[in-house]
Amino acid sequence: MTVLIDADGCPVTDIAIRLCKEFHIPCLILCDTAHEFHRDGAQTLVFDKGADSVDYAIANRVRKNDLVITQDYGLASMCLSRGCRVLHQDGWEYTCDNIDALLLVRHESRKHRAAGGRFKGPKKRSAQQDQAFESALRILLQASVQG
Numbered sequence: 001m002t003v004l005i006d007a008d009g010c011p012v013t014d015i016a017i018r019l020c021k022e023f024h025i026p027c028l029i030l031c032d033t034a035h036e037f038h039r040d041g042a043q044t045l046v047f048d049k050g051a052d053s054v055d056y057a058i059a060n061r062v063r064k065n066d067l068v069i070t071q072d073y074g075l076a077s078m079c080l081s082r083g084c085r086v087l088h089q090d091g092w093e094y095t096c097d098n099i100d101a102l103l104l105v106r107h108e109s110r111k112h113r114a115a116g117g118r119f120k121g122p123k124k125r126s127a128q129q130d131q132a133f134e135s136a137l138r139i140l141l142q143a144s145v146q147g
Contacts, residue, residue, distance in 0.1 A: 001144045004058050005042075006070035007031040011125050012089045012133045016069055017041045019134065023141040028061075030054050067140060073102045085140060091132030093140075 003020050007013055007029045017039050020027035027042040032049045047053045055075040062068060064083035070076055076086040076094040086094040094102070109119065 001065050001067060002026045002028060002063070003067045003069065003141075004028045004030060004062060006054060006058055006068065006072060006075060007037070007044075008035045008054055009071070010069065010089060012069065012130065013039065015130060015134050016137060019137050019141055023145055025141060025144065030058050030061075065144075067144070069137075073099070073106050077103060087133070087136060087140065089133055090129050091134075091136035093136065 003016060003025055005013055005016055005028065008031055013029060017027050017029075018041075021041045029037070029039065029042045029044040030047070031037065031044065032047050032054050034049045036044075036046050038044045045057065047057050052074075055070075055072060055078070058068060058070070058075060059078040059082070062079050062082050062084045065085075066079075067085045067087060068075070068079045069087050069089065070079075071089050073094075076088075077099050079086045080094060080096060080099055088094065113119070
């Protein structure tokens with residue numbers, strides 16, 4: 001198992017790397033040149049800035065049983081189709097049972113914005129979101145090591 005992090009705008013990268021170190025699981029950070037950063041304990045792969053360049057890089061690298069961390073529903077869908085586990089930065093897991101509904105909401109939201117509609121921006125990230133993510137990731141990593 002390898003953990004791949006869609007690092008463009010990912011607020012939980014440091015938590016994920018810390019847990020990967022704890023469980024001795026390889027961790028890859030994938031980002032574009034606009035969001036490039038490096039962390040000890042993880043390998044960073046940097047791609048040209050472009051629409052979905054990092055998403056396609058991740059989708060082309062994942063293998064069955066890898067774990068991907070992303071907030072991107074489209075990327076989550078591609079990774080699920082390759083037999084991966086996919087975890088949202090808020091600690092809930094994407095599954096074959098919820099991905100279609102999530103993609104539909106994304107599609108409807110895009111239509112709404114294209115028609116001039118607006119949405120409120122996201123709330124400030126809370127410590128509870130970080131805790132939920134850490135707990136969910138710990139459970140997945142423990143299962144991987146024991147399984």
